[in-house]
Amino acid sequence: xxDSHVRxxxxxxxxxxxxNGYAELIDQTLLPSCFKYLRCDDIEQMWKAIRVLSVRGAxxxxxxxxxxxxxxxxxxxxxxxxxxxxxxxxxxxxxESSRPTAVNLFWALDRMxxxxxxxxxxxxxxxxxxxxxxxxAIRDEDMRTCRALGKKGESLLKDGDSVLTHCNAGALxxxxxxxxxxxxxxxxxxxxxxxxxxDESRPLLQGARxxxxxxxxxxxxxxxxxxxxxxxxxxxxRVDAVIVGADRIAAxxxxxxxxxxxxxxxxxxxxxxxxxxxxxxxxxxxALADGADIPIEQRDGExxxxxxxxxxxPDGIEVYNPAFDVTPAGNITAIVTERGIIRAPDxxxxxxxxx
Amino acid sequence: xxDSHVRxxxxxxxxxxxxNGYAELIDQTLLPSCFKYLRCDDIEQMWKAIRVLSVRGAxxxxxxxxxxxxxxxxxxxxxxxxxxxxxxxxxxxxxESSRPTAVNLFWALDRMxxxxxxxxxxxxxxxxxxxxxxxxAIRDEDMRTCRALGKKGESLLKDGDSVLTHCNAGALxxxxxxxxxxxxxxxxxxxxxxxxxxDESRPLLQGARxxxxxxxxxxxxxxxxxxxxxxxxxxxxRVDAVIVGADRIAAxxxxxxxxxxxxxxxxxxxxxxxxxxxxxxxxxxxALADGADIPIEQRDGExxxxxxxxxxxPDGIEVYNPAFDVTPAGNITAIVTERGIIRAPDxxxxxxxxx
Numbered sequence: 001x002x003d004s005h006v007r008x009x010x011x012x013x014x015x016x017x018x019x020n021g022y023a024e025l026i027d028q029t030l031l032p033s034c035f036k037y038l039r040c041d042d043i044e045q046m047w048k049a050i051r052v053l054s055v056r057g058a059x060x061x062x063x064x065x066x067x068x069x070x071x072x073x074x075x076x077x078x079x080x081x082x083x084x085x086x087x088x089x090x091x092x093x094x095x096e097s098s099r100p101t102a103v104n105l106f107w108a109l110d111r112m113x114x115x116x117x118x119x120x121x122x123x124x125x126x127x128x129x130x131x132x133x134x135x136x137a138i139r140d141e142d143m144r145t146c147r148a149l150g151k152k153g154e155s156l157l158k159d160g161d162s163v164l165t166h167c168n169a170g171a172l173x174x175x176x177x178x179x180x181x182x183x184x185x186x187x188x189x190x191x192x193x194x195x196x197x198x199d200e201s202r203p204l205l206q207g208a209r210x211x212x213x214x215x216x217x218x219x220x221x222x223x224x225x226x227x228x229x230x231x232x233x234x235x236x237x238r239v240d241a242v243i244v245g246a247d248r249i250a251a252x253x254x255x256x257x258x259x260x261x262x263x264x265x266x267x268x269x270x271x272x273x274x275x276x277x278x279x280x281x282x283x284x285x286x287a288l289a290d291g292a293d294i295p296i297e298q299r300d301g302e303x304x305x306x307x308x309x310x311x312x313x314p315d316g317i318e319v320y321n322p323a324f325d326v327t328p329a330g331n332i333t334a335i336v337t338e339r340g341i342i343r344a345p346d347x348x349x350x351x352x353x354x355x
Numbered sequence: 356x357x358d359s360h361v362r363x364x365x366x367x368x369x370x371x372x373x374x375n376g377y378a379e380l381i382d383q384t385l386l387p388s389c390f391k392y393l394r395c396d397d398i399e400q401m402w403k404a405i406r407v408l409s410v411r412g413a414x415x416x417x418x419x420x421x422x423x424x425x426x427x428x429x430x431x432x433x434x435x436x437x438x439x440x441x442x443x444x445x446x447x448x449x450x451e452s453s454r455p456t457a458v459n460l461f462w463a464l465d466r467m468x469x470x471x472x473x474x475x476x477x478x479x480x481x482x483x484x485x486x487x488x489x490x491x492a493i494r495d496e497d498m499r500t501c502r503a504l505g506k507k508g509e510s511l512l513k514d515g516d517s518v519l520t521h522c523n524a525g526a527l528x529x530x531x532x533x534x535x536x537x538x539x540x541x542x543x544x545x546x547x548x549x550x551x552x553x554d555e556s557r558p559l560l561q562g563a564r565x566x567x568x569x570x571x572x573x574x575x576x577x578x579x580x581x582x583x584x585x586x587x588x589x590x591x592x593r594v595d596a597v598i599v600g601a602d603r604i605a606a607x608x609x610x611x612x613x614x615x616x617x618x619x620x621x622x623x624x625x626x627x628x629x630x631x632x633x634x635x636x637x638x639x640x641x642a643l644a645d646g647a648d649i650p651i652e653q654r655d656g657e658x659x660x661x662x663x664x665x666x667x668x669p670d671g672i673e674v675y676n677p678a679f680d681v682t683p684a685g686n687i688t689a690i691v692t693e694r695g696i697i698r699a700p701d702x703x704x705x706x707x708x709x710x
Contacts, residue, residue: 031669032666032667032668032669033665033666166583197675199583200557200659200667200668201583202555202557202581202582202583203581205667208659208660208667208668209667209668212668212669212672213668213669215672216669216671216672221673222672222673223672223673223674223675224656224659224660224668224672224673224674224675225659225674225675225676226557226558226582226614226615226659226676227557227581227582227583228521228554228556228557228582228583228614228615228618229614229615229675229676229677230618231615231617231618231621231680232614232617232618232651232677232680233675235617235680259581259583259584259587260581260583260584260586262586262587262590263583263585263586263587263618263622266586266621266622266625267618267621267622270621270625296587301579304555304563304579304580304581305563305579307662307663308662308665310388310663311387311388312387312555312560312563312564313387313555313563313564313567313568313579314386314387314567314568314571316571317567317570317571317577317578317579318576318577318578318579319578319579319580320552320578320579320580320584320588321580321581321584322584322587325586325587325590
């Protein structure tokens with residue numbers, strides 16, 4: 001039941017055993033120095049794993065939250081489905097407090113609750129089994145979506161291509177295959193020799209710590225650069241395509257993603273390099289007319305001014321730390337989804353794809 | 356004799372006492388956590404200060420080397436100028452081994468040797484005094500050049516302007532007033548309220564560690580960002596001008612500077628922001644036809660993959676670490692020198708300025 005038919009090389013998060021089992025996830029706070037699964041036997045351990053960023057990335061967080069709920073239900077003494085549903089609502093609230101702004105986490109927990117409501121007539125044991133099924137279904141769906149996205153998109157890459165990417169939109173941000181990096185993995189599996197140039201992605205260095213690590217694990221040649229070097233590698237003709245993920249895509253194609261993405265799109269345009277956004281259809285928010293409606297989250301300046309316990313900037317200065325930026329649709333050569341490639345994206349083409 | 360007529364707020368390097376005195380320099384390896392002068396009583400201490408980057412920046416290195424030579428001569432037992440010249444040649448070779456690629460260091464030592472040769476008829480004591488005079492002259496000339504450059508260039512800035520800069524082309528890279536930052540200091544002294552957005556400048560963080568520090572010391576409002584945020588702050592209309600320094604300028608105006616500068620020039624063009632290069636005339640190399648002739652120095656990948664003693668990227672990956680890039684003259688709105696502003700620089704205008 002809990003065995004997925006798709007077996008990723010990197011299992012970001014997995015379930016071991018039956019409904020009395022446990023979850024395991026790659027502890028991303030230890031990468032790249034140490035590769036270790038963190039075992040979560042109870043809901044508190046999963047709450048903490050989400051809180052301290054042992055697991056991160058929108059799709060991965062949805063799976064983690066769903067599995068966290070199953071862990072919570074292990075402790076319930078409910079004798080029937082109705083009583084179990086009551087406990088589930090408590091566990092759900094608790095997990096929602098782990099990272100209050102993570103949209104996928106809420107989405108997955110709502111989905112779990114809906115399934116529990118539909119099956120409240122079951123025995124407590126059967127309902128717990130059904131919950132585990134659903135958590136694994138969320139995980140498997142993410143895997144399938146990422147694989148489909150990779151397959152659709154890999155046609156954009158030729159044998160020998162060098163792809164520049166930013167941040168980590170890879171296996172580690174999802175259940176195990178990635179979005180931007182799904183194209184790389186799929187192209188590689190199709191026998192193309194594709195290499196990657198990874199921006200380190202300050203301030204949190206997801207490119208250096210996570211993208212470089214997972215590509216190396218997958219034996220994909222990877223070269224690390226600082227974010228400020230992207231223009232130079234493009235000028236030297238070392239970049240055949242830029243591929244990035246997305247946090248949110250507006251109806252017109254404007255795309256919010258990790259800070260630095262917009263600048264890359266300008267540099268790609270200047271150097272005649274195609275710029276691709278890879279994201280599941282669920283990332284597209286048709287309620288948002290365009291990128292101007294997307295608020296830019298500001299994060300703590302200490303992410304920039306401190307390095308673990310060491311200060312790298314003087315006290316008393318201002319710091320500006322926007323977490324993401326918005327790339328206008330006009331700078332995007334194509335958006336790659338699991339349903340196909342949307343070239344020169346606009347509202348009409350996007351609406352046609354998601355219908 | 357050793358008192359300069361120009362007194363900078365930040366004295367990057369200074370001489371204390373007569374020819375038997377000592378040099379003091381701001382230990383830049385300790386910034387921004389700790390502001391401390393490093394006292395160099397003998398030539399070995401100065402050699403080490405240069406080697407470990409306690410002092411850096413082309414103009415500052417020239418001054419440091421010249422003062423290092425004066426420190427060496429303190430130990431000489433020569434009784435006449437001719438004998439002292441012999442010892443000086445030894446000390447010069449020793450200092451040249453501190454940072455073999457620092458052009459200004461060689462230039463300053465050659466100048467000192469030439470003056471010694473011209474004055475070999477002096478007594479040893481008088482020649483040592485002459486050498487100290489020359490070291491201080493090198494320092495004062497740099498100060499005057501930077502101040503003149505600032506004065507010529509500050510007309511480019513209006514009251515209320517916000518300037519984006521990259522790396523450290525400030526007081527700390529020179530004897531004490533800077534090149535790019537000279538325009539900021541001069542505009543501020545002229546009563547204009549000018550603020551600065553400082554790129555942190557990975558991998559060595561000269562922007563975060565040095566530029567943010569010296570601007571704060573000078574009470575100039577400064578906001579620190581990561582390099583990848585420059586496009587976003589331009590898009591938000593927060594940047595009225597970009598001003599950077601230069602390592603080397605070709606006859607046509609193509610400019611080599613810290614990695615990331617070229618990308619900034621592309622972003623500035625996209626956002627209609629003027630892009631200025633501030634550098635003394637001595638930076639212009641008329642023997643170089645254009646930027647294609649400037650080799651791009653590659654530096655150790657560990658500058659990117661390590662953070663003090665901590666690994667931030669996996670082992671076994673490639674790293675690309677170009678130390679600088681070349682901005683084509685076409686992306687440069689103006690080059691600011693101590694002799695004036697060269698707008699839309701080209702070979703003809705540059706030749707006319709340096710004649």
